Amino acid sequence: MSVLVFAEVSEGKFKKNALEVVSYGKKLAEQLGTQLTAFTINAETPSELASYGADKIVTITNNALSSFDAKAIATVASQIAQKENSKVIIVDSSANGAYLAPIIAGQLAAGFASNVVELPISMEPFVVKRKAFSNKAFQHTEINTDIKIIGLAKNAFGVFETAGKGQEEAFSTELINTGVTTVSIQQATGKISIADAEIVVSGGRGLKGPEHWGLIEDLAAVLNAATACSKPVSDLGWRPHSEHVGQTGKPVASNLYIAIGVSGAIQHVAGINASKVKVVINTDPEAPFFKVADYGIVGDAFEVVPELIQKLQKFKTQNS
Amino acid sequence: MKILVCISHVPDTTSKINFTADNAAFDTNGVQYIINPYDEFVLAKAMHLKEGLGASITVINVGTAETEPSLRKAMAIGADDAIRINAAPKDGFFVAQQIAEIARTNTYDLIFAGRESIDYNGGMVPGVLATLLDYNFINACVGLEIENTTATAQREIDGGSETLQANFPLVIAGQKGLTEEKDLRIPNMRGIMMARKKTLAILEPIETGDKTGSKGFEKPQENAACKMVAADNIDGLIDLLHNEAKVI
Numbered sequence: 001m002s003v004l005v006f007a008e009v010s011e012g013k014f015k016k017n018a019l020e021v022v023s024y025g026k027k028l029a030e031q032l033g034t035q036l037t038a039f040t041i042n043a044e045t046p047s048e049l050a051s052y053g054a055d056k057i058v059t060i061t062n063n064a065l066s067s068f069d070a071k072a073i074a075t076v077a078s079q080i081a082q083k084e085n086s087k088v089i090i091v092d093s094s095a096n097g098a099y100l101a102p103i104i105a106g107q108l109a110a111g112f113a114s115n116v117v118e119l120p121i122s123m124e125p126f127v128v129k130r131k132a133f134s135n136k137a138f139q140h141t142e143i144n145t146d147i148k149i150i151g152l153a154k155n156a157f158g159v160f161e162t163a164g165k166g167q168e169e170a171f172s173t174e175l176i177n178t179g180v181t182t183v184s185i186q187q188a189t190g191k192i193s194i195a196d197a198e199i200v201v202s203g204g205r206g207l208k209g210p211e212h213w214g215l216i217e218d219l220a221a222v223l224n225a226a227t228a229c230s231k232p233v234s235d236l237g238w239r240p241h242s243e244h245v246g247q248t249g250k251p252v253a254s255n256l257y258i259a260i261g262v263s264g265a266i267q268h269v270a271g272i273n274a275s276k277v278k279v280v281i282n283t284d285p286e287a288p289f290f291k292v293a294d295y296g297i298v299g300d301a302f303e304v305v306p307e308l309i310q311k312l313q314k315f316k317t318q319n320s
Numbered sequence: 321m322k323i324l325v326c327i328s329h330v331p332d333t334t335s336k337i338n339f340t341a342d343n344a345a346f347d348t349n350g351v352q353y354i355i356n357p358y359d360e361f362v363l364a365k366a367m368h369l370k371e372g373l374g375a376s377i378t379v380i381n382v383g384t385a386e387t388e389p390s391l392r393k394a395m396a397i398g399a400d401d402a403i404r405i406n407a408a409p410k411d412g413f414f415v416a417q418q419i420a421e422i423a424r425t426n427t428y429d430l431i432f433a434g435r436e437s438i439d440y441n442g443g444m445v446p447g448v449l450a451t452l453l454d455y456n457f458i459n460a461c462v463g464l465e466i467e468n469t470t471a472t473a474q475r476e477i478d479g480g481s482e483t484l485q486a487n488f489p490l491v492i493a494g495q496k497g498l499t500e501e502k503d504l505r506i507p508n509m510r511g512i513m514m515a516r517k518k519t520l521a522i523l524e525p526i527e528t529g530d531k532t533g534s535k536g537f538e539k540p541q542e543n544a545a546c547k548m549v550a551a552d553n554i555d556g557l558i559d560l561l562h563n564e565a566k567v568i
């Protein structure tokens with residue numbers, strides 16, 4: 001038997017998500033007394049995965065898979081799982097991971113738990129802890145099928161270097177015709193995505209209008225952060241929908257989340273609560289956000305933020 | 321065009337989430353239920369297609385009798401009829417199996433679902449459903465045009481979006497963007513009256529094995545008190561973020 005992970009690349013390079021699932025998969029394989037197999041598609045240097053614990057690296061090189069075809073990749077995953085006798089399959093929670101995992105579950109008739117935050121609570125029965133109720137609670141879920149699928153929550157486990165055997169093996173297969181074709185990709189260039197960012201700077205209605213977003217963007221630029229906003233801000237058209245975070249928007253699980261002029265409504269907080277450290281800047285000392293924040297400043301964004309930007313710039317030059 | 325819209329019935333977004341004393345089950349006391357917000361976006365899109373191209377819309381829920389107000393509301397918004405599979409769902413796989421069974425006999429061109437339900441956040445039903453039916457599938461859909469039997473759709477990806485093309489039959493898991501907030505539908509009096517006369521069929525579930533089971537719940541740890549920093553002490557904040565929190 002084995003544990004199988006899908007290590008996704010972006011333009012040939014492994015993303016942090018990929019290294020995280022490999023790190024997690026290795027620990028899980030050790031606990032099960034078995035080895036970790038990672039499979040990867042069109043990676044430039046698959047051998048990198050050995051440093052994070054991959055014992056076997058199954059490489060697929062195929063131009064037809066250069067754009068993400070969920071069903072084709074799920075089919076490949078199912079084939080490899082059968083060949084490797086994999087009993088646990090781990091996928092990340094990126095947009096692509098969330099597309100892939102339920103298809104694999106359907107193909108293998110396997111139980112699937114998404115948003116898993118740590119190693120299984122028990123192996124026999126196989127019970128995992130997962131986020132539920134939009135981060136307001138955790139659920140313990142038993143997976144009782146022979147093959148188990150785990151969707152690992154973002155930034156929940158971390159990346160660890162562990163030596164794996166790193167034995168490489170090429171895999172090729174006849175691709176199925178899937179019926180969904182990619183026409184074009186619109187990648188926002190030069191901007192860090194909320195999904196990938198270590199730091200997210202978010203603005204709410206307290207910023208009064210789109211003309212003031214330079215403050216948010218400048219702060220994000222010094223911190224190498226992604227920009228986000230509350231729901232009304234995107235509903236009003238001040239910012240694009242893709243920046244709307246919260247229970248009904250994008251989930252945020254960054255290391256640092258800075259909320260400026262956001263009241264901290266339950267629906268907003270639910271979606272960003274998985275962030276490790278939360279900083280709130282708000283004129284209202286009674287704003288609900290202070291109850292869930294780690295650090296708070298009661299103050300006017302138009303005074304506090306420019307000073308913060310300036311001082312952070314100084315801090316960065318001193319510390320680089 | 322025949323459209324099926326999957327509706328999940330979930331606690332209102334402002335609900336306090338509590339569990340029974342032994343943490344075994346969700347405590348429904350005092351909880352208001354709503355149509356899953358993602359499903360509102362897809363239902364509005366289905367209405368839009370119906371008005372533009374002509375379509376029949378059936379809404380479906382796998383749930384006990386308590387979910388009927390959500391199905392009635394969907395019919396008041398404009399769905400033509402409703403199906404309730406009379407079972408407390410065990411997990412997303414179970415729900416997908418039940419809906420697949422209905423789709424096999426009724427054959428829909430387009431099945432809409434939400435990207436995820438805001439209660440159990442499985443993100444599972446639409447993908448499993450499409451796979452069981454061998455329908456094409458587009459996840460996290462934020463834009464959709466239909467021409468004849470071909471869909472051109474935008475899917476959200478990390479840091480952007482991509483445009484995909486797929487033929488019917490097709491499962492779409494949607495979210496905001498597919499419909500704008502201002503285009504969401506609110507039932508009017510006439511719709512509510514008409515919904516009373518529409519058919520809500522109650523069907524019994526098919527037998528399936530359990531793939532997962534809930535073993536209980538826990539609440540996140542209480543946050544330690546927020547450290548307040550004076551507005552004129554920005555250096556203090558930077559120091560805390562650097563030396564204490566170690567995030568910059």
Ligand SMILES: Cc1cc2nc3c(=O)[nH]c(=O)nc-3n(C[C@H](O)[C@H](O)[C@H](O)COP(=O)(O)OP(=O)(O)OC[C@H]3O[C@@H](n4cnc5c(N)ncnc54)[C@H](O)[C@@H]3O)c2cc1C
Nearest residue numbers: 204205206230231246247248261262263267268283284301
């Ligand atoms: C079904 C449903 C789903 C929802 N989902 C989401 C979601 O996913 N994400 C989300 O964000 N919301 C969501 N909401 C909306 C949510 O309830 C709140 O309305 C919203 O988060 C409030 O946005 P805000 O904090 O930007 O605005 P407001 O509530 O208006 O708060 C503005 C804040 O700015 C502060 N402020 C004002 N001036 C300044 C200044 N000069 N400097 C600093 N601070 C200042 C004020 O004190 C106030 O706290 C949802 C609501 C519903 C009903």
Ligand SMILES: Nc1ncnc2c1ncn2[C@@H]1O[C@H](COP(=O)(O)O)[C@@H](O)[C@H]1O
Nearest residue numbers: 326381382433434436437442443444445
């Ligand atoms: N019990 C249910 N009955 C009908 N549709 C459901 C049910 N549960 C989930 N769905 C649909 O599947 C989507 C994703 O839900 P989930 O996979 O549970 O996160 C929801 O937005 C609904 O469209």
